[in-house]
Amino acid sequence: MDLGTYGFPTPTAKNIISNYDAPEGVEVRGRYDAEFAKILTKDALKFVADLQREFRNHIKYALECRKEAKRRYNEGALPGFDPATRYIREGDWICAPVPPAVSDRKVEITGPVERKMIINALNSGAKVFMADFEDALSPSWENLMKGQVNLKDAVAGTITFHDKGRNKVYKLNDEIAKLFVRPRGWHLPEAHILIDGEPATGCLVDFGLYFYHNHSTFRRSQGGGFGPFFYLPKMEHSREAKIWNKVFEKAEKMTGIERGSIRATVLIETLPAVFQMDEILYELRDHSVGLNCGRWDYIFSYVKTFHAHPDRLLPDRVQVGMSQHFMKSYSDLLIRTCHRRGVHAMGGMAAQIPIRDDPVANEAALELARKDKLREVKAGHDGTWAAHPGLIPSCMEIFNNNMGNAPNQITTMKREDAAKLTEEDLLQIPRGVRTMEGLRLNTRVGIQYVAAWLTGSGSVPLYNLMEDAATAEISRVQNWQWLKYGVELDGDGLGVKVSKELFGRVVEEEMDRIEKEVGKDKFKKGMYKDACKIFTRQCTSPTLDDFLTLDAYNYIVVVHPVELSKL
Numbered sequence: 332m333d334l335g336t337y338g339f340p341t342p343t344a345k346n347i348i349s350n351y352d353a354p355e356g357v358e359v360r361g362r363y364d365a366e367f368a369k370i371l372t373k374d375a376l377k378f379v380a381d382l383q384r385e386f387r388n389h390i391k392y393a394l395e396c397r398k399e400a401k402r403r404y405n406e407g408a409l410p411g412f413d414p415a416t417r418y419i420r421e422g423d424w425i426c427a428p429v430p431p432a433v434s435d436r437k438v439e440i441t442g443p444v445e446r447k448m449i450i451n452a453l454n455s456g457a458k459v460f461m462a463d464f465e466d467a468l469s470p471s472w473e474n475l476m477k478g479q480v481n482l483k484d485a486v487a488g489t490i491t492f493h494d495k496g497r498n499k500v501y502k503l504n505d506e507i508a509k510l511f512v513r514p515r516g517w518h519l520p521e522a523h524i525l526i527d528g529e530p531a532t533g534c535l536v537d538f539g540l541y542f543y544h545n546h547s548t549f550r551r552s553q554g555g556g557f558g559p560f561f562y563l564p565k566m567e568h569s570r571e572a573k574i575w576n577k578v579f580e581k582a583e584k585m586t587g588i589e590r591g592s593i594r595a596t597v598l599i600e601t602l603p604a605v606f607q608m609d610e611i612l613y614e615l616r617d618h619s620v621g622l623n624c625g626r627w628d629y630i631f632s633y634v635k636t637f638h639a640h641p642d643r644l645l646p647d648r649v650q651v652g653m654s655q656h657f658m659k660s661y662s663d664l665l666i667r668t669c670h671r672r673g674v675h676a677m678g679g680m681a682a683q684i685p686i687r688d689d690p691v692a693n694e695a696a697l698e699l700a701r702k703d704k705l706r707e708v709k710a711g712h713d714g715t716w717a718a719h720p721g722l723i724p725s726c727m728e729i730f731n732n733n734m735g736n737a738p739n740q741i742t743t744m745k746r747e748d749a750a751k752l753t754e755e756d757l758l759q760i761p762r763g764v765r766t767m768e769g770l771r772l773n774t775r776v777g778i779q780y781v782a783a784w785l786t787g788s789g790s791v792p793l794y795n796l797m798e799d800a801a802t803a804e805i806s807r808v809q810n811w812q813w814l815k816y817g818v819e820l821d822g823d824g825l826g827v828k829v830s831k832e833l834f835g836r837v838v839e840e841e842m843d844r845i846e847k848e849v850g851k852d853k854f855k856k857g858m859y860k861d862a863c864k865i866f867t868r869q870c871t872s873p874t875l876d877d878f879l880t881l882d883a884y885n886y887i888v889v890v891h892p893v894e895l896s897k898l
């Protein structure tokens with residue numbers, strides 16, 4: 332395969348004709364589809380290109396700064412509060428008032444931008460649906476473009492879906508959840524759209540196309556004059572929030588809508604960002620509706636940030652819950668910070684999902700989710716996330732029972748006690764043990780997740796839990812770190828050291844187990860062997876890859892040249 336400067340397949344210019352009517356300097360290399368063409372109009376592409384051209388250098392700089400921070404952490408530095416922005420943390424400012432349409436966000440359902448799931452999620456009884464181009468979506472051209480088509484139909488209120496197998500027609504209820512959209516993180520390119528010869532920035536494509544087509548209908552039908560609403564993932568520093576704020580301002584200006592219409596909740600899901608919460612809200616203060624505890628990426632980021640610190644190894648993934656001191660401190664400080672600035676402090680995702688064929692296990696799983704939600708509402712969170720419609724009634728009941736009739740707790744749960752939390756609290760090493768079963772489970776889950784991702788599913792049920800890009804990342808980086816430092820698995824009394832040989836055996840045995848569990852036929856037809864190759868390489872590489880999905884993305888880029896001879 333001929334790989335170009337950015338590592339993506341490069342068809343030569345002379346044998347490609349794009350059927351899309353693209354503006355000057357824009358080349359669309361994804362499959363042509365008449366439905367996609369209604370999204371990829373010349374004006375919409377120009378809108379995206381304008382954003383890309385104005386912000387590409389800012390984005391490149393922000394990503395360079397991430398590398399520089401990584402270099403410092405690798406040399407032993409710890410993330411912490413920035414003395415230069417103390418005036419922001421200590422200042423007495425607040426964010427713009429919360430739009431009435433999203434004042435009550437007690438339960439938010441999340442899910443990929445898949446047609447049936449969008450309808451189910453909007454009808455689920457949740458207050459908000461976060462439609463995901465990120466952790467829950469494998470960003471293939473087909474998924475991304477169908478996702479844009481689906482969202483446009485959803486905002487217009489015309490979305491339907493016919494499940495032919497079950498002869499069931501899905502359509503929207505009269506009352507639906509408010510829609511938030513989560514674009515990809517800054518690091519992911521969109522290889523199917525070149526702007527001035529470079530892959531577009533994935534999140535500007537997701538944001539730009541959705542915003543361009545839906546802002547007007549959305550503000551009228553859903554937002555009560557505000558919106559569209561967004562979730563912003565994986566930021567590491569307030570300079571990245573500043574770019575989003577400028578993107579929003581430019582988008583508002585280009586479309587002639589009022590400044591401050593667009594609103595976004597930022598996920599605090601990287602370790603460096605916990606020290607920047609005030610600064611992030613400050614940058615976005617005219618466009619903010621709060622922060623969210625993105626707990627799974629946060630755990631991933633803890634390992635990644637400290638990957639060169641062998642004194643900060645994590646115990647088994649299943650033991651790193653919200654009761655660990657560093658996780659509790661992060662949630663408490665997030666609540667205090669948000670409420671001080673007048674915006675929502677959203678809780679996170681419990682990974683439990685309903686277990687259909689085992690009532691006892693189902694009840695135990697739901698009880699774990701209920702406990703997690705009770706902790707959140709009592710701590711002062713204004714709402715929470717659910718991965719599945721089956722969890723919404725119990726989550727809603729817990730938040731309603733503990734918040735009375737109030738839509739949120741912004742003014743009633745100040746959590747001033749959390750002001751005393753220190754850098755040490757936020758970085759405290761989690762307690763627990765490392766086991767052979769932990770290594771095996773990481774491997775089994777990681778490989779199966781990558782196999783699903785390569786075949787188009789970005790969120791899957793595995794061993795009765797929701798797995799997505801963030802949870803799979805924990806499995807990957809944890810294996811990498813245990814291998815790198817040859818840690819002793821101390822939790823099961825074996826005292827075995829993790830080595831390449833041991834890991835090789837574990838991989839082989841877990842592949843056998845996966846084959847048995849999914850069946851020979853599915854195993855053969857699926858992409859388990861490719862997934863195993865990708866996952867194993869990432870766990871054993873001398874230097875830690877920044878993201879699992881950056882490497883795996885090369886496998887799902889499908890460029891569609893239309894050869895002149897075939898026309």
Ligand SMILES: CC(=O)SCCNC(=O)CCNC(=O)[C@H](O)C(C)(C)COP(=O)(O)OP(=O)(O)OC[C@H]1O[C@@H](n2cnc3c(N)ncnc32)[C@H](O)[C@@H]1OP(=O)(O)O
Nearest residue numbers: 441442448451452466467627680718719790791792797801
């Ligand atoms: C770390 C983070 O970033 S968390 C946020 C990102 N992750 C996510 O959003 C995960 C969202 N959840 C999901 O994708 C799914 O619930 C899964 C993959 C975990 C489980 O999916 P399934 O195995 O298909 O669930 P199940 O078979 O029980 O589904 C039953 C019904 O609920 C629907 N459903 C399940 N989850 C969702 C959801 N999140 N949104 C809308 N509908 C849903 C299914 O479409 C199905 O509908 P149907 O009966 O009309 O056919």
Ligand SMILES: O=CC(=O)O
Nearest residue numbers: 625626627628801
């Ligand atoms: O995006 C959410 C997370 O937990 O990661």
Ligand SMILES: [Mg+2]
Nearest residue numbers: 466625628801
């Ligand atoms: Mg995340």
